[in-house]
Amino acid sequence: MQKHSVQVKVNGVTYVREVEARRLLADFIRDDLGLKGTHVGCEQGQCGCCTVLINGESIKSCLMLAVQADGCEITTIEGLTREGKLHPLQESFWENHGLQCGFCTPGQLMNALYLLKNNPDPSEVEIREGIAGNVCRCTGYVNIVKAIKGAAVKMRQETA
Ligand code: FES
Ligand code: FES
Known part of the structure; x- marks a missing residue:
């Protein structure tokens, strides 16, 4: 071949x-x-x-x-980690229990990173639309949305 x-x-x-x-x-x-x-x-x-x-x-x-x-x-x-330090998205998923089995989590984080780079202060509806292509069989999405919201705050503070 x-x-x-x-x-x-x-x-x-x-x-x-x-x-x-x-x-x-x-x-x-x-x-x-x-x-x-x-x-x-x-x-x-x-x-x-x-x-x-x-x-x-x-x-x-x-x-x-x-x-x-x-x-x-x-x-x-x-x-995502920088000099051994967790990215704000990783921290926020941890703090908000944004995962259970973790299988979907890498994809959730990468897509959330894209979402927040393009929309640093998304509404809940915008977050839900943004992650619509990322299926999670465990969490019911509530804590994933919370985690992305929390990460948005952290990332805005970093760039302020
Ligand atoms: S493995 Fe690529 S979208 Fe499911
Ligand atoms: S945490 Fe299990 S599939 Fe999302």
Whole structure:
């Protein structure tokens, strides 16, 4: 099978790998780069647990091929901590019990990061609309919404 060279910058680190044209980006991130924090649930674009940022856009990585990400900058859940310190979103999910089993959590956080970068002070309705593509089977979403609200406050304080 013919392979293609893919170069990506993930969480600030450049990786070059040879991949088959059909390799999914989600599998590339998890298995070729070893970044297992990006989860794979449905592999059909339904659950959102594979969400990463690609050039700043929130993308479900099971819907994209690795070769399509050639030359892109990717942020995964592993890139959220800064100098060993939790990101405000991580702190707020912890403080507000925004998770139970945690399977959806990496995707929730990455999508929430995108949401808050584009809307630093979202209403509850805007948060619920923003995370509509991220399915959680455990929490009922109430604490996820609270956690994103809390993170928005922290992130606004950081930039004030
Ligand atoms: S695994 Fe990608 S959306 Fe479900
Ligand atoms: S915390 Fe279990 S699926 Fe969301």
